[in-house]
Amino acid sequence: MKAQLSLIVNGETHEILVAVHKTLLEVLREDLGLTGTKHGCELGECGTCTVLVDGEPVLSCLALPLELEGREIATVEGMATAGELHPLQQAFAELGAAQCGYCTPGILLTAQALLAETPTPTRDTIKQALAGNLCRCTGYTKILDAVELAALRMRGAAGWAAQIPRAT
Amino acid sequence: MTKDRFTVIGQPLPKIDAWAKVTGETRYADDLVMPRMAYAKLLRSPHPHARIVSVDTTRARAVPGVLGVITGYDLPPIKFGILPVSQDEEALCREKVRMVGDAVAAVAAVDEETAERACELIDVVYEPLPALMSIEESLAHPEVRIHEYGDGPNVHKNVALQFGDVEAAFARADLVREDVFFFEGNTHLPMEQHAAVAHWGPDGKLTLWSSTQTPHYVHRLLAKILDVPAAHIRVIAAAVGGGFGGKLDPFAHEIAACKLSQVTGRPVKIALTREEVFYVHRGRHPVLMWIKTGFTREGDITGCHLKTWLDGGAYGSYGVASTFYTGVINPVTYKMPVYKFEGARVFTNKPPCGPKRGHGTPQPRFALECQLDKAAEQLGLDPADMRRRIVAEPFTKTANHLTVTTIGLEECIDKVVEASGWRTKWRPWAGRASTPGARRRGIGIGCSAYMTGAGTAIYWNSMPHSGVILRADRSGGVAVLCGATDIGQGSDSILAYLPAEVLGIDPKDIRVHPGDTDLTPVDLGSYSSRVTLMCGIAAIQAAERLKSAIAQAVAAKLETTPDALVFRDRKVGVPDDWDKAVSFADAVALGESMHGVLAFAGSYAPPKRAGKYKGGGVGPSPCYSYSASVVELTVDAETGEIELHDVWIAHDIGRALNPLLVEGQVEGSVYMGIGEALMEAQVFRKGVHKTPSMLEYKSPTTLETPEIHTFLVETDDPEGPFGAKEAGQGPLLPVIPAIAN
Numbered sequence: 085m086k087a088q089l090s091l092i093v094n095g096e097t098h099e100i101l102v103a104v105h106k107t108l109l110e111v112l113r114e115d116l117g118l119t120g121t122k123h124g125c126e127l128g129e130c131g132t133c134t135v136l137v138d139g140e141p142v143l144s145c146l147a148l149p150l151e152l153e154g155r156e157i158a159t160v161e162g163m164a165t166a167g168e169l170h171p172l173q174q175a176f177a178e179l180g181a182a183q184c185g186y187c188t189p190g191i192l193l194t195a196q197a198l199l200a201e202t203p204t205p206t207r208d209t210i211k212q213a214l215a216g217n218l219c220r221c222t223g224y225t226k227i228l229d230a231v232e233l234a235a236l237r238m239r240g241a242a243g244w245a246a247q248i249p250r251a252t
Numbered sequence: 253m254t255k256d257r258f259t260v261i262g263q264p265l266p267k268i269d270a271w272a273k274v275t276g277e278t279r280y281a282d283d284l285v286m287p288r289m290a291y292a293k294l295l296r297s298p299h300p301h302a303r304i305v306s307v308d309t310t311r312a313r314a315v316p317g318v319l320g321v322i323t324g325y326d327l328p329p330i331k332f333g334i335l336p337v338s339q340d341e342e343a344l345c346r347e348k349v350r351m352v353g354d355a356v357a358a359v360a361a362v363d364e365e366t367a368e369r370a371c372e373l374i375d376v377v378y379e380p381l382p383a384l385m386s387i388e389e390s391l392a393h394p395e396v397r398i399h400e401y402g403d404g405p406n407v408h409k410n411v412a413l414q415f416g417d418v419e420a421a422f423a424r425a426d427l428v429r430e431d432v433f434f435f436e437g438n439t440h441l442p443m444e445q446h447a448a449v450a451h452w453g454p455d456g457k458l459t460l461w462s463s464t465q466t467p468h469y470v471h472r473l474l475a476k477i478l479d480v481p482a483a484h485i486r487v488i489a490a491a492v493g494g495g496f497g498g499k500l501d502p503f504a505h506e507i508a509a510c511k512l513s514q515v516t517g518r519p520v521k522i523a524l525t526r527e528e529v530f531y532v533h534r535g536r537h538p539v540l541m542w543i544k545t546g547f548t549r550e551g552d553i554t555g556c557h558l559k560t561w562l563d564g565g566a567y568g569s570y571g572v573a574s575t576f577y578t579g580v581i582n583p584v585t586y587k588m589p590v591y592k593f594e595g596a597r598v599f600t601n602k603p604p605c606g607p608k609r610g611h612g613t614p615q616p617r618f619a620l621e622c623q624l625d626k627a628a629e630q631l632g633l634d635p636a637d638m639r640r641r642i643v644a645e646p647f648t649k650t651a652n653h654l655t656v657t658t659i660g661l662e663e664c665i666d667k668v669v670e671a672s673g674w675r676t677k678w679r680p681w682a683g684r685a686s687t688p689g690a691r692r693r694g695i696g697i698g699c700s701a702y703m704t705g706a707g708t709a710i711y712w713n714s715m716p717h718s719g720v721i722l723r724a725d726r727s728g729g730v731a732v733l734c735g736a737t738d739i740g741q742g743s744d745s746i747l748a749y750l751p752a753e754v755l756g757i758d759p760k761d762i763r764v765h766p767g768d769t770d771l772t773p774v775d776l777g778s779y780s781s782r783v784t785l786m787c788g789i790a791a792i793q794a795a796e797r798l799k800s801a802i803a804q805a806v807a808a809k810l811e812t813t814p815d816a817l818v819f820r821d822r823k824v825g826v827p828d829d830w831d832k833a834v835s836f837a838d839a840v841a842l843g844e845s846m847h848g849v850l851a852f853a854g855s856y857a858p859p860k861r862a863g864k865y866k867g868g869g870v871g872p873s874p875c876y877s878y879s880a881s882v883v884e885l886t887v888d889a890e891t892g893e894i895e896l897h898d899v900w901i902a903h904d905i906g907r908a909l910n911p912l913l914v915e916g917q918v919e920g921s922v923y924m925g926i927g928e929a930l931m932e933a934q935v936f937r938k939g940v941h942k943t944p945s946m947l948e949y950k951s952p953t954t955l956e957t958p959e960i961h962t963f964l965v966e967t968d969d970p971e972g973p974f975g976a977k978e979a980g981q982g983p984l985l986p987v988i989p990a991i992a993n
Contacts, residue, residue, distance in 0.1 A: 119276070120275070121276070123282075127526070130443065169275070173274040178270075180267065184443065186444045223920045227954075
């Protein structure tokens with residue numbers, strides 16, 4: 085059985101006709117051509133397919149588009165705006181936090197949700213937030229470093245640097 | 253040689269593909285879509301060992317939407333395997349299955365669901381055979397034969413090497429230890445499941461896009477398996493979402509996709525499920541090890557005798573090499589004047605084991621390093637001091653005729669000993685071992701060596717192991733064509749950095765075109781830590797040739813000699829007269845005017861250093877990397893629960909071409925070693941994988957991975973490109989025994 089849906093992805097509204105049992109992961113990749121969202125298990129175990137729904141991390145392999153009409157869905161393709169990378173993307177690239185790059189989109193979005201809620205996370209907070217995202221390449225070190233750097237820069241943009249007394 | 257000499261080398265630059273990776277633009281095999289593309293599924297055996305009585309595809313063919321169904325009888329009756337000596341696989345089994353997960357048929361349909369449903373309607377009649385599940389069972393039941401070839405019933409390969417008289421060496425020793433160790437099997441678990449897209453065009457030519465680490469070997473073997481001229485086959489390595497050795501063999505799904513494309517006249521995609529990836533495997537061999545070593549009072553090794561038994565699983569894969577690797581690299585780390593090694597690989601009805609990061613060496617490294625600690629304890633020696641004392645001599649030959657060049661292991665040991673506070677921890681904590689209380693803090697050390705590229709190819713030949721073509725034109729841009737495959741380690745970036753360094757341009761000016769058997773010179777593949785060294789040297793050679801041609805033309809224009817010219821900051825000129833320097837683009841234009849099209853090749857073949865004995869081809873490498881690691885942890889003496897606190901690791905990298913990438917490789921290796929030591933295990937029940945999912949097969953998350961403190965030691969090896977050695981595998985090795993110790 086197919087259903088006609090209106091999905092909002094990265095701010096764009098898509099009118100689509102899809103089988104009702106198709107997962108959000110499948111619809112994003114196969115119907116909308118947004119292959120930036122990856123799959124590692126399709127069973128909700130690895131975190132690779134994470135997207136944001138109304139700002140919250142959601143495993144797209146377990147989500148049904150049928151239930152997401154009218155919600156704001158964000159994928160990695162929507163992170164950069166007007167050709168400018170999100171500070172997380174910039175930091176991941178600069179610090180070598182993406183090796184094979186396959187888990188990267190899911191981790192970027194999970195981190196984006198974290199930083200939206202907790203702009204000054206400790207390393208332990210970042211570890212907790214990313215505990216559901218497996219990465220087999222990096223040993224997580226550079227990923228944690230990159231999230232810290234991005235958080236620092238995002239706070240800096242909001243005048244954070246001026247508020248903290250610095251050793252001269 | 254000082255660092256100032258370099259402008260690109262040694263800089264912590266982002267990888268050239270980093271931008272595509274952080275924006276989701278990188279295209280992995282399963283991201284590829286083509287017009288009219290069909291989707292395929294494999295029907296796999298539910299039995300670990302069975303005779304195939306019949307396969308009836310009638311019902312499957314009748315399903316609407318099914319475009320093609322094939323069995324083993326639709327393929328030429330040719331067995332294959334990655335090693336010439338182990339041609340024992342079939343893409344689709346005809347008469348017998350040897351493991352749960354062996355493919356027997358394949359379906360292409362308009363979508364994946366239809367293909368899957370049709371697979372369920374293929375009627376296969378099996379006659380189950382007794383299944384052998386362990387080394388012991390396989391050796392105890394010679395009446396059951398998994399394969400008809402090998403060195404004995406269910407013995408795939410026996411190897412034996414002896415260098416000197418071990419009995420005499422033991423007689424000379426003050427302490428002789430005999431120990432038995434077992435190393436459990438585990439798998440690569442790359443985040444990307446294997447996928448492939450095949451297109452057999454109307455011109456009779458076949459193109460395969462695949463998540464493979466070895467497009468060249470897949471190319472060669474497809475020609476053999478499909479009985480099609482290699483000249484009509486093109487293999488393109490898509491971006492690989494993690495390999496670790498798991499994408500080094502030609503696989504059933506790749507072959508089935510090709511054949512189904514021919515049968516249906518459409519492009520065919522096949523993407524494995526996570527469960528299938530667990531069965532495809534080719535991961536770490538479970539190895540049983542017996543090791544006897546003689547030590548002097550001071551801790552010197554007088555001689556060592558090692559026996560290994562490998563549980564190979566159902567097929568040969570790289571197993572003969574794996575078997576040798578459990579023995580031959582061992583004498584590279586420490587002085588080991590006398591050495592005897594016997595290895596045996598046994599077939600079992602489980603997924604085939606093969607090359608996983610460290611290929612055959614983590615298992616004996618674990619055994620040797622643990623035994624070394626036990627010996628140190630008996631001799632009353634500090635295990636760090638003892639190791640430092642017996643480090644192998646640089647620029648020598650080992651007992652088994654391997655040539656070693658630079659060795660930075662002493663410095664590696666010093667770094668981790670100092671950084672970890674070993675001196676204030678090890679002795680006091682060791683003395684406290686008998687104090688009451690369940691939770692005890694401990695600190696341990698391990699060391700290792702690993703090769704930087706296998707000195708011989710998988711099939712015997714005298715051609716280059718790696719080739720690079722550089723093409724420059726008046727745009728000032730340079731194209732690099734090389735058959736290497738970036739599996740996340742950063743080989744594409746290395747292929748940009750090295751020519752950029754030679755030509756004095758920005759790595760951004762260079763476009764890298766990897767892994768395409770139509771366009772790129774052969775590179776053997778991303779395995780054995782060979783890519784940076786072999787492609788790197790080939791790239792430098794090509795760049796030097798290009799530079800020389802350009803210099804000749806610029807020298808004519810500036811009325812000077814080519815060797816007076818310097819290439820830097822995208823300019824070419826005489827340092828004392830830099831105002832007259834021409835832009836790199838203009839310099840290339842002058843070169844094009846003088847020579848015509850500027851395209852130059854470089855190639856690399858390792859020095860021929862194979863020992864003059866049977867098996868001497870496994871182990872030689874242009875140079876070896878060295879690592880030392882210290883681990884601090886708390887163990888609950890009652891439950892055995894272990895909590896890691898810190899890992900210190902120092903790695904002799906020769907030269908860090910990009911320290912950021914090297915650190916990434918070291919950290920990833922440490923992480924993978926931790927997973928192997930503490931969490932990851934493959935368990936089978938009647939041939940069925942007990943944990944074929946990412947939830948059940950436990951691997952470290954951010955929470956289980958401790959802080960990793962990395963130190964890079966540079967030894968500037970004469971064999972490496974700008975002195976570099978490998979980083980991708982060696983640093984895994986010392987971590988496992990350091991945890992155990």
